[in-house]
Amino acid sequence: MDSDGPGLHGYLSRPEAVEYEPYGPVGPDEADDLARQRAADQRFWAVQTAAETLVGNLYLAPSGPEWWQSWELGYVFHPYHWGQGYATEACQALLDAVFDDGAHRVVAHCDPANLRSWALLERLGMRREGHSLRAAAFVRDPSGRPLAGDPSGRPLARRVHLCAARRGVAREAVTAPGALTRPGDRPASRGSAGCA
Numbered sequence: 001m002d003s004d005g006p007g008l009h010g011y012l013s014r015p016e017a018v019e020y021e022p023y024g025p026v027g028p029d030e031a032d033d034l035a036r037q038r039a040a041d042q043r044f045w046a047v048q049t050a051a052e053t054l055v056g057n058l059y060l061a062p063s064g065p066e067w068w069q070s071w072e073l074g075y076v077f078h079p080y081h082w083g084q085g086y087a088t089e090a091c092q093a094l095l096d097a098v099f100d101d102g103a104h105r106v107v108a109h110c111d112p113a114n115l116r117s118w119a120l121l122e123r124l125g126m127r128r129e130g131h132s133l134r135a136a137a138f139v140r141d142p143s144g145r146p147l148a149g150d151p152s153g154r155p156l157a158r159r160v161h162l163c164a165a166r167r168g169v170a171r172e173a174v175t176a177p178g179a180l181t182r183p184g185d186r187p188a189s190r191g192s193a194g195c196a
């Protein structure tokens with residue numbers, strides 16, 4: 001929702017929440033802007049408790065040509081709410097919805113050092129498929145070239161990304177190109193603020 005700015009700032013301002021994201025901690029004004037942008041962006045899903053506390057957000061975007069019916073999953077949750085199963089429950093609901101809608105494959109990219117994220121992906125039944133070296137750079141020099149390190153000092157060579165795909169999704173009955181709809185509003189989360 002447009003008004004999710006403060007809630008979004010509550011976690012995107014924390015270094016541990018954005019350590020593996022392609023941006024640094026977010027300030028309050030930027031969080032307000034992001035909340036407004038993402039409220040209108042169908043790729044983002046806010047996750048809240050029954051008491052309407054914003055605990056995190058999901059990201060689910062088409063991956064590749066539409067007829068591939070493939071999606072990429074991302075998520076960020078408030079560190080205060082880590083370790084309680086919120087991410088598992090929310091991701092599972094979104095995966096169920098998108099596979100019910102005919103998805104063929106869902107992938108996620110994860111830094112191998114991001115152990116919590118790996119644990120989550122594997123809880124969701126995803127498997128490690130590939131190991132890409134120097135596949136992403138989150139900082140550039142003034143000329144736009146990727147730098148061989150990030151602000152934390154971690155060298156780019158270690159920022160490898162692995163690809164995970166949900167197990168058992170080799171559904172042959174792929175529907176016609178264009179038939180895949182977005183997840184709609186079935187999961188407990190609602191479209192709003194977030195990040196990949």
Ligand SMILES: CC(C)(COP(=O)(O)OP(=O)(O)OC[C@H]1O[C@@H](n2cnc3c(N)ncnc32)[C@H](O)[C@@H]1OP(=O)(O)O)[C@@H](O)C(=O)NCCC(=O)NCCS
Binds near residue numbers: 017020077088109
């Ligand atoms: C990745 C991230 C979402 C994982 O969060 P998380 O809290 O570890 O994941 P869950 O919400 O599924 O919680 C799992 C934990 O809750 C426990 N739990 C309690 N009830 C549970 C339930 N009903 N279902 C599942 N797990 C439950 C699990 O045992 C597990 O505990 P553990 O951490 O001691 O092993 C979180 O660390 C995060 O937001 N990180 C920053 C953003 C980021 O790195 N994004 C990914 C970029 S690739």
